[in-house]
Amino acid sequence: MKKRILSAAVAVILTAAMFTGCASSGGSSTTTSGDSSKPTTLQMWYHISPDQAKVLLTFLDEYQSANPNIKIETQSVPFQEMKKQLSIGTAAGQLPDLALCDTVDNVSFAAMGVADDITTEVNAWGDIDNFYPGPKSSGMYNDKYYGLPFYSNCLSIMYNKDIFDKMKVPYPTSDWTWSDFIDKVHKTNSPDAFGLTMCLFKSEEGTFDELPFFWQAGADWNTLNTPQAVDGLKTINDLYTGHYMSKELISMTQADMCSSLFSTGKSAMMVAGSWLSKNIKNANPNLNYAAVPLPMVDGKNTASPIGGGNLMMLTKDKKAQTWDLMKWLNSKDNQQKYCEQAGYIPPRKDAADAGEIWKTDPILSVYQKSMANARARGPHPQWPQISSAIQFAVQDTLSGAKTPEQALKSASDEIAAIKK
Amino acid sequence: MKKSHQLYFVKQKLTVYTFVLPAVIFMALMIILPIGYNIVMSFENVDLMNFTSKTKNFVGFDVYKSILTNSVFYIALKNTLIFTFWCLVFQFPLGFAMAMFYSLKFKMAEFLRGITVVAWMVPMVAVAGVFKYMFNGDIGIINELLVGLHLISKPIQWLSNGDTAMTSIIIANVWKGIPFNMILLATALTTMPTDVYEAASIDGANAFQRFTRITIPLLKPAMISVLTLGFIYTFKVFDLVYVMTGGGPGSSTEVLSTLAYRYSFTEYNFSQGAAAANVLFVLLSLVGLIYIHIVRKEEDQ
Numbered sequence: 177m178k179k180r181i182l183s184a185a186v187a188v189i190l191t192a193a194m195f196t197g198c199a200s201s202g203g204s205s206t207t208t209s210g211d212s213s214k215p216t217t218l219q220m221w222y223h224i225s226p227d228q229a230k231v232l233l234t235f236l237d238e239y240q241s242a243n244p245n246i247k248i249e250t251q252s253v254p255f256q257e258m259k260k261q262l263s264i265g266t267a268a269g270q271l272p273d274l275a276l277c278d279t280v281d282n283v284s285f286a287a288m289g290v291a292d293d294i295t296t297e298v299n300a301w302g303d304i305d306n307f308y309p310g311p312k313s314s315g316m317y318n319d320k321y322y323g324l325p326f327y328s329n330c331l332s333i334m335y336n337k338d339i340f341d342k343m344k345v346p347y348p349t350s351d352w353t354w355s356d357f358i359d360k361v362h363k364t365n366s367p368d369a370f371g372l373t374m375c376l377f378k379s380e381e382g383t384f385d386e387l388p389f390f391w392q393a394g395a396d397w398n399t400l401n402t403p404q405a406v407d408g409l410k411t412i413n414d415l416y417t418g419h420y421m422s423k424e425l426i427s428m429t430q431a432d433m434c435s436s437l438f439s440t441g442k443s444a445m446m447v448a449g450s451w452l453s454k455n456i457k458n459a460n461p462n463l464n465y466a467a468v469p470l471p472m473v474d475g476k477n478t479a480s481p482i483g484g485g486n487l488m489m490l491t492k493d494k495k496a497q498t499w500d501l502m503k504w505l506n507s508k509d510n511q512q513k514y515c516e517q518a519g520y521i522p523p524r525k526d527a528a529d530a531g532e533i534w535k536t537d538p539i540l541s542v543y544q545k546s547m548a549n550a551r552a553r554g555p556h557p558q559w560p561q562i563s564s565a566i567q568f569a570v571q572d573t574l575s576g577a578k579t580p581e582q583a584l585k586s587a588s589d590e591i592a593a594i595k596k
Numbered sequence: 597m598k599k600s601h602q603l604y605f606v607k608q609k610l611t612v613y614t615f616v617l618p619a620v621i622f623m624a625l626m627i628i629l630p631i632g633y634n635i636v637m638s639f640e641n642v643d644l645m646n647f648t649s650k651t652k653n654f655v656g657f658d659v660y661k662s663i664l665t666n667s668v669f670y671i672a673l674k675n676t677l678i679f680t681f682w683c684l685v686f687q688f689p690l691g692f693a694m695a696m697f698y699s700l701k702f703k704m705a706e707f708l709r710g711i712t713v714v715a716w717m718v719p720m721v722a723v724a725g726v727f728k729y730m731f732n733g734d735i736g737i738i739n740e741l742l743v744g745l746h747l748i749s750k751p752i753q754w755l756s757n758g759d760t761a762m763t764s765i766i767i768a769n770v771w772k773g774i775p776f777n778m779i780l781l782a783t784a785l786t787t788m789p790t791d792v793y794e795a796a797s798i799d800g801a802n803a804f805q806r807f808t809r810i811t812i813p814l815l816k817p818a819m820i821s822v823l824t825l826g827f828i829y830t831f832k833v834f835d836l837v838y839v840m841t842g843g844g845p846g847s848s849t850e851v852l853s854t855l856a857y858r859y860s861f862t863e864y865n866f867s868q869g870a871a872a873a874n875v876l877f878v879l880l881s882l883v884g885l886i887y888i889h890i891v892r893k894e895e896d897q
Binding site: 263284 | 728732733734735753755756757758841842843844845846847848858861862863864865866
């Protein structure tokens, strides 16, 4: 009998232990700022790669030593996982105070009610007019501010000078047209190297590289049922099925294609963002390459989609402290320093003007110029779904499952069904 | 006297229940609660716009209707069935053959069997990564070998072609599934009574007769559970497809699990994701029920 009581007690204790385990793990995250003398802890999530995160962390250290009453806890979330983690965090009621996210997702999180409205703070700040209009609009939803762009980037064409020399093709110039571009892709294509490399992966990275092809033809995400959109998709499809690009691009991320095709000299040109020059320098420092803006259409260089990262405020009760940190990170000097060190373009015009690197660096200066007529994707709160429809249209066409017309028809039907 | 006797039994029962309590609570929190939440969500139309609001509207079967009217669902269902069918067709007989082979008591048999199982212990993501690399159309070793042996004249774009992408994933999964089938059947084989075989030999049964008349009937229960487990593991494939093709090109390798993931986490259609996952859950439960039914019938005989 005694034994039985004992064992029952053990079982009860074990059960209780499970509950306390749950309770303590749940409790730790709900600690709020008590009296003002105690330091406030701010939690921040970021999605940038380790090299760039290192730069960010030194900035945060600097902020903490200047503000001893603020403690910043950071958590790295992989680029692809950020959307998922933030939605799980929302469901669980455990969000950080501040998050650095992909610029295109900012509006989605605003629509979800996850990101805080910071219009009052932004207007009081008075620095917002220094931002380029494109990046600025990526943080706006229903004419209110829900985020601030922290760094930007856009697309240009990078080309391998050695391949151009070998094939005796003149280098592209900034006033080249789309027919010049296609012509150069054809002429630089050889058994040793593909004419072009671009991301066709089924992710936001793919949409990013594909959009300029639609834009140059006069189509956009909301006009996919037009002949112009078919033209745009055919441009990609002809290059792909004509063996001017690697067939593997369909399953390669931008970093993958850069390291295995362009950096190794297996591709004459690459649709690329500025950050990839860092990857090239790491993979093959001797690569002889340059950058040129996207080809012209109607006497203007085709707009590039805007990429980059936005800072979003998610906090419930530490607005003042979080805003102070956001403001500090987005000051002209800090934004300039961060983008210089991490290989980006500052979303603030005054920061870009102040930095020498965007005028003197042969690669970054091209991107800096392209930034002026860069365009935001969407912006639409359901962008992830729209983007997914575009990716499917492209992949279904390239894999031969559908004709460009059929693929774009189903994509535009799907987009039309998305609630406005 | 009688009363204390009753009390004794109640107490004893209570003790027994307290012992299962931790397990029950764990199951409730970790398994039943999420499944229940998923079922509720699939009837509520939770998406991007109302995700954070507390009020969610009940929409009945609307979400199921919306996913069942989308052709992608049937593509995913068909792909899942094709994948499961071909995986089982190859990995079960091959696993069985290997189990029989290792049951021949030759030198190193135990050691080689152990080595084979290593393939099963490698994490799925690692297997997927390695196979993705091997099947690469430009630099993959599989094309290199096939071209070198003059079996094909020009490289095959294994993973970027809608027709061959599924084949590549099936090959990867069969490679990983064989040891699983092998080890379970080999274990069952070691428990076979040797005297039955001896008696059969004395009666003049040849090896083929011994296999069809003794081995197969005696192994039947083990074979059914291996096939059921194999079906379930294969049917709910996710990581392999996600890493190797991401369901692409287009939706040519989309399976139910990757579709559910895409609905929830790339398109934020949480209800559609939940509904797709529930369809998967119901189908697998059916397989489980069929299994239980077969096992009961076996036991009755």
